[in-house]
Amino acid sequence: MDAPVKKKKLGLKDRYAAMTRGLHWDTTYQPMDKVFPYDKYEGIKIHDWDKWEDPFRLTMDAYWKYQGEKDKKLYAVIDSFAQNNGQLGVSDARYINALKLFIQGVTPLEYYAHRGFQHVGRQFTGAGARVAAQMQAIDELRHFQTETHAISHYNKYFNGMHSANHWFDNMWYLSVPKSFFEDAFSGGPFEFLTAVSFSFEYVLTNLLFVPFMSGAAHNGDISTVTFGFSAQSDESRHMTLGIECIKFMLEQDPANVPIVQRWIDKWFWRGYRLLTLVAMMQDYMLPKRVMSWKQAWEMYAESNGGALFKDLARYGIREPKGWKDACEGKDHISHQAWATFYQYSHAAAFHTWIPSEDEMKWLSESYPDTFDRYYRSRFDHWSKEQKKEGRWFNQVLPMLCQVCTVPMMFTEPGDPTQIAYRESAYHGMKYHFCSSHCQEIFDYEPRKYVQAWLPVHQIYQGNCYPDDINPASPGDSPVREVLRFYGVNGGEDNGDFSTSQDKSNFSKWRGKEAPEGASDE
Amino acid sequence: MSRDMPDRTAVLPPDGLLTIGDYPLRQADTEDLFYGNRLIYLGWDNHLMYCAPFCVPLPPDLPFGALVRDVLPDLYGDHPEFEQIDWQRVEWTSSNKKFKPDFGKSLDNHGLGHKSLIRFKTPALNGIKREVRAGRQAF
Numbered sequence: 001m002d003a004p005v006k007k008k009k010l011g012l013k014d015r016y017a018a019m020t021r022g023l024h025w026d027t028t029y030q031p032m033d034k035v036f037p038y039d040k041y042e043g044i045k046i047h048d049w050d051k052w053e054d055p056f057r058l059t060m061d062a063y064w065k066y067q068g069e070k071d072k073k074l075y076a077v078i079d080s081f082a083q084n085n086g087q088l089g090v091s092d093a094r095y096i097n098a099l100k101l102f103i104q105g106v107t108p109l110e111y112y113a114h115r116g117f118q119h120v121g122r123q124f125t126g127a128g129a130r131v132a133a134q135m136q137a138i139d140e141l142r143h144f145q146t147e148t149h150a151i152s153h154y155n156k157y158f159n160g161m162h163s164a165n166h167w168f169d170n171m172w173y174l175s176v177p178k179s180f181f182e183d184a185f186s187g188g189p190f191e192f193l194t195a196v197s198f199s200f201e202y203v204l205t206n207l208l209f210v211p212f213m214s215g216a217a218h219n220g221d222i223s224t225v226t227f228g229f230s231a232q233s234d235e236s237r238h239m240t241l242g243i244e245c246i247k248f249m250l251e252q253d254p255a256n257v258p259i260v261q262r263w264i265d266k267w268f269w270r271g272y273r274l275l276t277l278v279a280m281m282q283d284y285m286l287p288k289r290v291m292s293w294k295q296a297w298e299m300y301a302e303s304n305g306g307a308l309f310k311d312l313a314r315y316g317i318r319e320p321k322g323w324k325d326a327c328e329g330k331d332h333i334s335h336q337a338w339a340t341f342y343q344y345s346h347a348a349a350f351h352t353w354i355p356s357e358d359e360m361k362w363l364s365e366s367y368p369d370t371f372d373r374y375y376r377s378r379f380d381h382w383s384k385e386q387k388k389e390g391r392w393f394n395q396v397l398p399m400l401c402q403v404c405t406v407p408m409m410f411t412e413p414g415d416p417t418q419i420a421y422r423e424s425a426y427h428g429m430k431y432h433f434c435s436s437h438c439q440e441i442f443d444y445e446p447r448k449y450v451q452a453w454l455p456v457h458q459i460y461q462g463n464c465y466p467d468d469i470n471p472a473s474p475g476d477s478p479v480r481e482v483l484r485f486y487g488v489n490g491g492e493d494n495g496d497f498s499t500s501q502d503k504s505n506f507s508k509w510r511g512k513e514a515p516e517g518a519s520d521e
Numbered sequence: 522m523s524r525d526m527p528d529r530t531a532v533l534p535p536d537g538l539l540t541i542g543d544y545p546l547r548q549a550d551t552e553d554l555f556y557g558n559r560l561i562y563l564g565w566d567n568h569l570m571y572c573a574p575f576c577v578p579l580p581p582d583l584p585f586g587a588l589v590r591d592v593l594p595d596l597y598g599d600h601p602e603f604e605q606i607d608w609q610r611v612e613w614t615s616s617n618k619k620f621k622p623d624f625g626k627s628l629d630n631h632g633l634g635h636k637s638l639i640r641f642k643t644p645a646l647n648g649i650k651r652e653v654r655a656g657r658q659a660f
Contacts, residue, residue: 340572398573407573430636445538
């Protein structure tokens with residue numbers, strides 16, 4: 001009998017090498033370029049993939065163990081939240097609308113990110129980058145699941161969450177996150193990483209994650225907070241991948257710099273437009289405010305982001321082109337977005353309301369240069385109308401930007417009293433944009449954006465009606481038929497909060513009147 | 522977008538799009554898809570109670586006068602200033618060019634093709650203004 005062989009255990013560094021580069025081989029039956037057709041066509045030159053460093057050195061065996069423990073803890077909290085009727089502990093039922101926006105517009109992005117990283121994790125020739133992307137792909141899928149599980153408890157008690165996946169593919173405001181990600185993952189792998197890992201995860205993620213998670217904490221939503229904690233360690237790994245990827249491309253070849261700069265310009269702006277929804281949520285949908293969008297922008301974008309672009313200057317990278325306009329927008333976009341959702345609330349899948357007197361005061365103090373001057377009068381007028389004539393809804397469909405797909409609600413830089421218009425012509429057709437930056441994105445790759453699925457145009461083409469409707473003559477209430485196609489229950493899933501089932505149910509369950517601010521306006 | 526959108530592969534102007542295969546032109550919103558109508562966008566300058574300009578399908582032979590008389594009230598009638606508009610003094614723009622409409626002639630006669638934007642300015646009316654402590658406000 002042979003003497004037992006003592007198993008040698010690899011150290012962290014060797015194990016990382018064995019589990020990443022050690023799993024790679026160059027193909028011989030087929031040329032490498034044919035097996036990996038995507039990692040050169042964008043023009044990014046990589047001379048040495050071994051220079052790719054993963055500072056976390058995470059390997060798949062460690063990943064399973066670590067994530068398994070985290071998920072066990074998360075599900076214990078979700079269970080106890082459900083058993084103890086945790087939904088009754090939130091500040092007031094208006095808060096649930098922030099969760100609706102999250103499950104409708106953010107959770108599906110986790111799944112899209114999963115798909116994007118799977119693709120990248122297959123297509124890079126460098127094994128280190130491939131493995132990092134594969135692990136992020138699993139993270140994103142887990143986040144989709146855990147968010148769905150955490151929020152599904154609320155779906156038992158509140159409207160506006162029951163068909164989130166179907167809505168994501170069809171509803172007008174959800175085309176904004178959807179088109180962002182479809183644009184990203186239909187680009188090449190390097191553009192995808194610049195878009196999602198760098199511009200979104202590294203530069204802008206604090207503006208997405210922090211408002212939702214600290215909003216949850218301030219408003220008594222322990223279930224969502226626990227999800228946030230669970231995802232946080234993944235997010236820091238994703239941010240590291242983002243900055244690592246940018247530096248790697250910039251260090252590999254000077255010819256990469258202008259390509260990366262163009263992507264940063266594009267994806268900063270697309271990400272910023274997407275965050276309009278978060279800005280609105282932060283300033284209008286949290287009964288207990290954390291901080292204003294303006295403050296968050298100053299802290300996370302202007303100060304942190306400013307330092308980042310100073311650091312990247314040594315590679316020849318400057319701040320994104322839309323930076324100054326985005327900084328000006330901090331005083332405006334949340335108000336413009338809430339005014340939009342207020343008037344199209346009958347066609348959305350969450351509730352809106354006129355801010356209470358206290359909240360108006362907070363808005364006025366948080367936005368001393370703009371709220372009273374440009375926005376308060378709109379809400380005052382609607383509030384008066386609501387008492388006198390009934391709740392006002394805008395019955396005609398809005399014009400959309402061809403690129404970001406947001407209704408054309410943004411004003412001209414330097415003039416908050418006038419909508420900004422930009423127009424290009426391509427192949428015999430006119431195209432319209434909300435800003436010079438969206439126009440520039442279109443003008444560089446028009447063949448990509450002429451395909452955009454613009455919900456308003458799709459409705460007029462007859463592609464958003466139930467089968468029993470003739471799209472050439474949809475009857476006296478096209479909006480009602482479109483909602484039927486969406487699977488939205490008019491008046492239950494949407495409309496004004498003051499007359500909602502959510503509001504009356506929540507008061508009944510809590511056995512007392514809703515706290516101040518939630519009352520009929 | 523209908524699943525069987527036609528490929529239009531005529532000669533294209535150059536663009537920056539890099540691809541690994543054929544990438545035909547697929548315009549999603551061509552005029553033939555709108556049941557005889559064309560899309561017209563309408564925006565009332567400096568009036569922000571309506572959060573964005575409108576998009577409406579209209580017949581190409583609609584007289585401009587009918588647009589003003591029959592269509593605009595459905596879009597803007599709820600605005601407190603709408604009734605005060607003096608249509609003789611309104612300034613009209615499309616594709617950044619000023620034009621003087623002939624109310625008897627059609628949209629098509631005015632060269633207002635598919636997906637044209639019509640902006641109008643009402644010089645005497647610039648949104649509801651009211652004195653407040655921070656100055657004037659408008660919407």
